[in-house]
Amino acid sequence: MNKIKEFLSSRYIEAVFPSKERVAEMMIAGKRLVFYWGIDPTGPNVHLGHTTNVFVMKKLAELGHKIILLIGDFTATIGDPTDKEAVRKPLTEKEVKENMKTYLEQIHKILSKGSFEVRYNSKWYSKMFYKDWLKVAMKFTQQQMIARDMFQERLKKDKPIGMHEFDYPMMQGYDSVVMNVDGEVGGNDQTFNMLVGRDLVKDFLGKEKIVIATRLLEDPVTRKKIMNKSEGQYVSLNDSAEEMFGRVMAMPDSAILPLFSYATEVSDSKISEIKKRLEGGENPMTVKKELAFELVKMYHDGKTAEKTKENFEKVFSEGRLPEKMEEFKFSGKIVELLYASGLAGSMSEAKRLIDQKAVYINGHIVTDWEHDVKSGDIVKVGPRRFLRIK
């Protein structure tokens, strides 16, 4: 009982439906319950904003429940309207497949292989009969769906709302029915969709579905999402150690505490220690380095984390060259190298970079587009990109 209560009030969880007390009772009944978390493969990466859910799933498994990871390969082709101010352009099946490839690999970094079941919702939706879908759609009203604020936003702005976008919450809800689950885990922004599933489970299966809404990685100051794909500011579980460390360091200071709290599994006492240190005026950089270290340790390993940290300090704090850098076989003019190596997307961009004094060869600024590059040269572009010429 204590363990369950502890779990339900853990820092990862924002809200529980129908209520904490009721859920505690349901979970204690000794029955092995089935919980699921769903993720739509809309991009190639799982990022730190997703992991809070994975931690919760892991805890559920430890408490003896069965856990399912649902890959929304069908729903991804529609797109969740949550948070969207425009109709999403539909993903093709091919794109979805491409994105899906790395998902499991990334999730296995937290949940061991075989500790959970994997399902795909295209399995039921791709061959569902219209008459069966109507039974679902009939349960809801247009008013319920349209009430959501992002739809209201769009109405105000005369922006289109696709009919299929109303289907999204219903589909997410119906997933619970098909899989006959007892509970769902998802980000707080998914609460509406998860509650739709609660209604459907009650109607179709006659039981009460538990909804566990997890905390979102939000900046406490700006209330903006910390992992923001569209603004290119996110850390993926697939990032190399260097990338991950660097990206974490580039996060604003206000993101440190949320990230430590919801994106790592360090102890609660460690969290309060961090909080105290930040409030006590310690240089946030030190704390951020610890955070970056912790994350690299989680998704790579301790040794790598140690090395990455040392390397980071060497390159950025002391301005020295990184230990290892990419190599590129080339000989010719610097503009051509920049383009050929992908450091610049076009010849024009390469020239621009040179004009902006962003390009160094062996520590010296290059001003001439035609400057020759030879084997052994070390090219630096901008503050953080290095290339060794082979």
Add this chain to the structure above:
RNA sequence: GGGGGUGUACUCAAGCAGUCAACGAGGGCAGACUGUAAAUCUGCUGGCCUUGUGCCUACGUAGGUGCAAAUCCUACCGCCCCCA
């Protein structure tokens, strides 16, 4: 079905015949400052080269008028609003 709007670069959004590769904002990149921070300030942000009052491609699609079109005309496609 009738009427009125609208479609512009990664996103939002100006322009409504020449001075438009297209104002502005966001994003991105680069520079200064720094803690690789963040915030701030500055610059750049379609491509190609022979770097030029240069060429090519681009303002939903296809045509047309005209010396000249994102801007005008016609048709088509998409979207929104009002009336029925």
